[in-house]
Amino acid sequence: MIITRQKPIDDILKCLDGIEKVFIVGCTQCATICKTGGEEEVKSMRQVLEGKGKKVTAAEVWDTPCNLLEVKKRFRDGKDAISGSGAVLVMSCGDGAHTVCAGTGMNVVPANDTLFLGQSERAGRFNEVCALCGDCTLFMTGGYCPNALCPKGLQNGPCGGAKDGKCEVNPEIDCGWLLIYNRLKDAGKLDNMKKIMPPKDHSRSIRPRRIIVDAVRKR
Amino acid sequence: MTLKEKISSRKFIITSEIGPPKGIDVKSNLEEALMLKDRVDAVNVTDSQSAVMRLGSLAVSRLLKEEGVEPIYQLTCRDRNRIALQSDALSAAALGIENVLVLTGDHPSRGDHPAAKPVFDLDSVQLINTLKGLETGKDMAGKELKGVPSFCIGAVVNPGADPLEPELIKFEKKVKAGASFFQTQGVYDVDAFAAFMDKVKSFDTCVIAGIILIKSPDMARFMNKNVAGIFIPDKLIEEIENAPDRQHKAVEIAARTIKDLKGLAHGVHIMSLGWNKLVPRILDKAGL
Ligand code: SF4
Ligand code: SF4
Numbered sequence: 001m002i003i004t005r006q007k008p009i010d011d012i013l014k015c016l017d018g019i020e021k022v023f024i025v026g027c028t029q030c031a032t033i034c035k036t037g038g039e040e041e042v043k044s045m046r047q048v049l050e051g052k053g054k055k056v057t058a059a060e061v062w063d064t065p066c067n068l069l070e071v072k073k074r075f076r077d078g079k080d081a082i083s084g085s086g087a088v089l090v091m092s093c094g095d096g097a098h099t100v101c102a103g104t105g106m107n108v109v110p111a112n113d114t115l116f117l118g119q120s121e122r123a124g125r126f127n128e129v130c131a132l133c134g135d136c137t138l139f140m141t142g143g144y145c146p147n148a149l150c151p152k153g154l155q156n157g158p159c160g161g162a163k164d165g166k167c168e169v170n171p172e173i174d175c176g177w178l179l180i181y182n183r184l185k186d187a188g189k190l191d192n193m194k195k196i197m198p199p200k201d202h203s204r205s206i207r208p209r210r211i212i213v214d215a216v217r218k219r
Numbered sequence: 220m221t222l223k224e225k226i227s228s229r230k231f232i233i234t235s236e237i238g239p240p241k242g243i244d245v246k247s248n249l250e251e252a253l254m255l256k257d258r259v260d261a262v263n264v265t266d267s268q269s270a271v272m273r274l275g276s277l278a279v280s281r282l283l284k285e286e287g288v289e290p291i292y293q294l295t296c297r298d299r300n301r302i303a304l305q306s307d308a309l310s311a312a313a314l315g316i317e318n319v320l321v322l323t324g325d326h327p328s329r330g331d332h333p334a335a336k337p338v339f340d341l342d343s344v345q346l347i348n349t350l351k352g353l354e355t356g357k358d359m360a361g362k363e364l365k366g367v368p369s370f371c372i373g374a375v376v377n378p379g380a381d382p383l384e385p386e387l388i389k390f391e392k393k394v395k396a397g398a399s400f401f402q403t404q405g406v407y408d409v410d411a412f413a414a415f416m417d418k419v420k421s422f423d424t425c426v427i428a429g430i431i432l433i434k435s436p437d438m439a440r441f442m443n444k445n446v447a448g449i450f451i452p453d454k455l456i457e458e459i460e461n462a463p464d465r466q467h468k469a470v471e472i473a474a475r476t477i478k479d480l481k482g483l484a485h486g487v488h489i490m491s492l493g494w495n496k497l498v499p500r501i502l503d504k505a506g507l
Pocket of ligand 1: 132135136
């Protein structure tokens with residue numbers, strides 16, 4: 001899931017400075033779970049904006065703003081309200097904001113900061129566990145990813161700076177490499193850790209990435 | 220004799236360390252270096268230590284060499300991708316600098332430019348491998364080099380790491396990758412260090428024990444609390460607390476530790492944290 005956090009309201013208002021009519025778009029999926037773009041948040045954003053004297057042309061939660069076809073359909077259906085607005089305030093991830101812009105050609109203001117690809121540990125608690133490296137080596141590291149769990153992204157073991165099992169960069173988090181070590185040890189697979197891992201091939205993650213899934217296209 | 224030759228002839232190695240300034244005034248660096256010149260085998264030059272931006276370790280390494288002091292050029296993975304790391308290693312070789320100490324480096328968020336992009340394109344094991352590759356006349360892309368460098372590659376190890384096993388696994392990888400000497404985190408507990416040496420004796424590599432001068436009881440307590448692998452016994456902290464002259468005490472403790480480490484470690488690396496003028500006195504007292 002894509003984890004988002006709402007920007008400070010003052011920052012959002014600054015982006016909407018001079019804009020009278022605002023169309024608000026939320027998202028039924030990730031942003032709903034993150035409480036950054038579900039029904040409730042969209043509604044309260046409407047109230048805030050109206051409180052600041054803006055006219056909210058509509059406040060809708062789309063399923064989903066990151067889907068270009070869906071955005072185009074919504075745009076066709078609600079063209080007047082959207083086009084008649086000075087901006088679309090998108091309460092989803094950056095993908096949603098981008099796609100709404102692409103599908104409507106409107107002035108888009110992102111209400112959220114997009115943070116990471118996250119595991120939902122329990123309600124309201126999200127963890128970054130995959131850094132989207134494009135070359136998954138989790139099978140070597142006991143299912144814990146050093147690219148995501150070690151701030152230095154080390155491939156060959158701990159930096160030596162962990163104190164009481166906590167990372168030297170952020171004492172609030174466990175040292176990713178000690179997690180990996182413990183897991184491999186318990187599984188009797190420490191040999192994995194003894195192997196020298198080659199440098200990452202960063203040519204596999206050159207941005208922007210794009211793939212065409214033939215299986216879907218042929219359907 | 221070069222450091223490399225001394226290591227292979229199993230001489231007891233003595234190294235120290237200087238930190239380049241923030242700026243370009245190297246006067247005090249050079250003064251320190253001259254103070255150390257005839258007393259130590261080589262001097263580490265730190266690479267923007269603690270992720271605090273400073274004058275480059277390569278430039279200061281070269282300046283030391285011009286003063287007749289053998290430098291150990293510290294090269295961290297923090298700020299450079301594999302192109303810059305290889306290029307800087309070649310630059311070192313072209314400037315006549317053979318000793319390269321490879322480190323992961325601190326995360327930029329801990330330094331004075333916390334907004335900097337952390338690089339860590341290679342890790343320390345991969346960087347050692349890479350330097351070894353350059354020595355065979357090829358870069359990481361397999362391209363031929365015109366003029367082939369030769370290095371004396373060092374690395375670091377933390378004997379006080381807890382748990383120790385993952386540290387030992389990485390240590391072994393560094394040995395396999397081609398590190399020919401190791402400098403350690405500061406040692407205060409010689410018995411614990413002896414136990415560590417026992418565990419690594421089969422690797423048959425040169426382990427140079429770190430000595431960090433304790434300037435004050437507060438510093439000792441701070442390090443115990445915040446620095447991984449450092450354990451300064453209460454008894455030692457008390458000793459400093461009660462000392463009338465702290466510099467004198469720091470010298471005494473360092474000299475005593477060094478004496479105890481002789482026969483255990485293959486050398487000592489003195490990190491004086493700005494008190495390099497005390498190093499000759501420490502060595503005198505330690506009988507070196
Ligand atoms: S190795 Fe880590 S960052 Fe790469 S794909 Fe796997 S989990 Fe994600
Ligand atoms: S303490 Fe562990 S997680 Fe943190 S940077 Fe070092 S190896 Fe990575």
